[in-house]
Amino acid sequence: FMGQLLKRIPAADRKTWKIVVEDSYETGGQNWTDGMLDKFKANYGYDPVPYLPVLQGEVVGTQDKSDRFLWDLRRFIADRVAYDYVGGLRDVSHKHGLTTWLENYGHWGFPGEFLQYGGQSDEIGGEFWSEGELGNIENRAASSAAHIYGKTKVSAESYTAGDQPYKRYPYVMKQRGDRFFTEGINNTLLHVFIEQPSDDKVPGINANFGNEFNRHNTWFSYMNLFTMYLKRTNFMLQQGKYVADVAYFIGEDAPKMTGVTDPALPAGYSYDYINAEVINTRVKVVDGRLVLPDGMSYKMLVLPKLKTIRPELLAKIKDLIMQGAVVMGPAPERSPSLANYPEADSKVKKLVSEIWGDVNGTTLKSRSLGKGRVLSGMDMQTALNDLDVAPDFTSNTKDQVLYIHRTAADGEIYFLSNQNEKEVKLRPEFRVQGMHPEIWDPVTGEIRALPEFTQDNKVVAVPLTLAPLQSVFIVFKKTS
Template identity: 35%
Template sequence: TNTGEHLKVPSPNSDGLDTDHLDAEVTRRYIREVIRRLAPAVGDFRRSALRELYLASYEVVGRLWTPGFLEQFRRRRGYDLAPFLPVLSGARVVNRETSDRVMFDFRKTLGEVLVEAYYRAAVEEARQAGLGIHAEAGGPGPPVHQVPVDALAALGAIDSVRGEFWPFRPESSIWVVKETACAAHIYGKPIVHMEAFTSNTHWEEAPQDLKAAADRAFCEGMNHVVWHTSSHQPPEAGKPGWAYGAGTHLMPNVPWWTMGKQFLDYLARISFLMQQGRFVGDVLYYYGDGGFNFVPPKHVDPSLGFGYDYDVTNAEVLQRLEVRDGKLVLPHGMAYEILVLPERPDVDPQALEKIAALAAAGAVVVGPKPLRASGYDPSGQRDAAVRALAEKVWGPCDGRTVREHRYGKGKVVWGRTLREVLAERGVGPDFQFTGGSREVLLDFIHRRTAQADIYFVRNARKRPASVQAVFHVKGKAPELWDPATGLIRDAEQYELSEAGVSLPLELEPEGSALVVFRRPASARVKRARPLEAGPAPIEVAGPWTLEFPPDWGAPASIRLDRLISWTEHSDPGVRYFSGVATYRTAFDVPEQWLRQASDPQLDLGGLWGAAEALLNSKPLGVAWKIPFRLPAREALRAGRNELVIKVANNWVNRLVGDARGHGSYTRTNVTSERVLGRPPSQMELKPSGLFGPVRLVAGHK
């Protein structure tokens, strides 16, 4: 490239200038060279396990240019950009309106050329070798990078789409999930890959800290988790080991590694169900034809309100829409109730022609009457064509005194809320709930197959939610699929109504639920049997013996009369310990309590980061999320019981201790805190271990 942009994160021998992403031949030559180097090791790609080449997130900064750009611009826009080049540096040519419209054309052309010369050229070249292209083509985008592209078009041009999300970046959120899901939905790509858990905090997380971000991403459309990152860990790497500079580390050296399978299973179960069928959304937003066009994170449009979901489309896919039975339908089967136009005065004339055709065929289009064409129009002909067609389609509709106008078999609406428009069509919310406090905040996503409706619901608050939920499903019985355990059970209580199927939903703090409808309901109303309270909980009070592994600075064992965080202990070896420590105690269970307990569970209270329990030498499982409870029926016995709980944290506390002079980095492979995104000397100790109270709870009959 001629911009001086270098590779962002080179390995020692790979640094160099970026390629020219606006030159298709440059892209093809680069892909051919990569394939040439891979071929001797891989052989015939069509017979190998290698399926795709990956193009990382687009993080080029500064001005993009290519020698042939002026000709590309002239061919696409119909006029010469050269007299207007000062506009690109902020100058005003002719007047402000002219300059703004020229800049619109420049940004649009830049995006079109980038998609064709970089993404499509890469796909075409790779395909000749039997490979696909997998890329985070639309981002990360604002606020970090102003990618010069129509993000949906870029994602649509490649074989496999990927976005990314950062769970812990409050200062400038990177959350490119809804955009990627929209592209997958409108372009007919079944898998929404997601670079997940990207972070510049190091060894400060456990599965319980990551779950809420994963649940949010699932509700925005993610259905395949690409963990960022897992680094190679040969023995010479030491501990914590080698690590990439921006990632949540998932590797055998992480203390909770042996307790991580349950969280990975949780992600896998939800991913599997979210890959079934098609996404269900009632609203399709059109975001215009400009460049530098992105889809923000999922949010509730005030005009639409809670309970509906949506996709966003661009000008390319707009042209593929058809109308069937009043719905907007794409060739691969995605369907929407209404099309919503952007709140802006300009529109591409071709797009307006398609919008008019859709309304004439029976679609409902919501949005303002366009006043002019997008981009620079020196002749005024495009502006005139837009005004003439808009007058036909919108007629007297002005959004104030007249708020809708029939056009052919359909109509346009302007000045009414989207919720009102959908209600008039008889389309109620896909998901709604009552009960709970005003602080309750839920989110959802809905997938539909030929046989089933699949909902994933999450509680976005760190407090429990007890609600009466209504799912927009007709005549089917609900099943509750537990993504944490894989257990499936029929809902004990539900009621059918015109609005759908209503049932009580109990969600833990930041909890989630999969609700699946597969079979016809046997009755309109199913009542749960009254619950009988079991005996009072038994407190496992200790005292506790806490054992530590050798050679990591902590004593072999200590006695705890009460449970505290390791960071509260007076011994620096305990306070700064990172790894797996083992708690041991014993307690008695009366025989009568055991007979009366219908579903005894071991409640560990609070802990960080994950715990594995054994009762009377029988494994109970791993507790990794709130509530930290494990089934105890098979291992529990009347009389004396022996309890062992292994708790793992992460490396943060050991690194902090070393940085504060309690080890001087002698116990880890970290030689300088400057290599980390946040130096350990500036980190806070993470409360770790088992906090309790530990109890046996009886459950209900």
């Protein structure tokens, strides 16, 4: 379809076309394509043909071998969807002066791995609805992919809804919008705006999915107030780099639409999901932190509670530990793949012995290895305390106040969101030193100093009063 547009519309008449959009994946499962057998054999080193009856529920060889073949097939499909579809469309688009924008998740048969899938696109987007649960995992999926693949802008199809497109207004939308700002969204795409050709037919041309942000909306005269708030917030949240302490590895299994934070991260710390591709190709260790080429860094890598990992990845993780990384999680037991079976299982066992040693998560929970450390069987607060990592933000209130932190060359930027429909008084603590706080109001654009604050050797405490559903930026400026 994109090719037909290029073919039929002269270049002079399509100057505004800059981006090829790939919406959320909703087209069912995939399990075959041209040339797949040869590509599979080249990738895994064995012939898949004898194992094809497994696709019909038959056991070939043993159940273990059949399961390993299915694991390879699912992983292969996820790789090809990422590299051939998303990456292929990106490369073709670039040849024609276009870029790609992708929602890196799907429903009803998503065959990919959400981080790898998103990483192949120029831009990444999430999604959230004005009510309900849609968006509760999609936006973290988008922001994690953006962070680990070096992309600053994280879009979201924002304020989507079903039915009654003129019923909602900014007050009832703001809470969820602010929530997803704190999960990494920083480029709001209003869903939807449909051009209205006339004023004599109202409400005009509209859809039954989304909120209508066009001029026929009864509160359209206040639209500028709402969009200026969104613009200021987006601008601030695109400055500097996101601050996170933990990277949760999602494992190598596919398909996969989100990760798991297990053990759970305590309040006051932030995280990203990370995948095997990024660990293998983009991570190095600097001063005890896992560092990416674009500036993102994490103090700890957390492994999932899975029994399988491929030996190539485990060898890379060992190398990172030797360089100074801290890795927490239980020891795996074997490879999930039929590739190089059973030698791969033996390699995993050997690496496990070298990495974990006698650490079993019960009687022994940590050990040093090279310049790094291996932890297992701890809750996250115990592990973070052991590493002397203080909370980045402590609200000191039972009311829900969410945050996100970005670090810039000239200071630290915290976005706070009061998620309650009541006023909240609090004295939050921020993990900064030697800086003076200011409050930046994204609704009015007002900036003022906060002269009343206290500082110890680790945190700055600032008394605040937040109006119902209010959000603010607390900006710490570096001083001479």
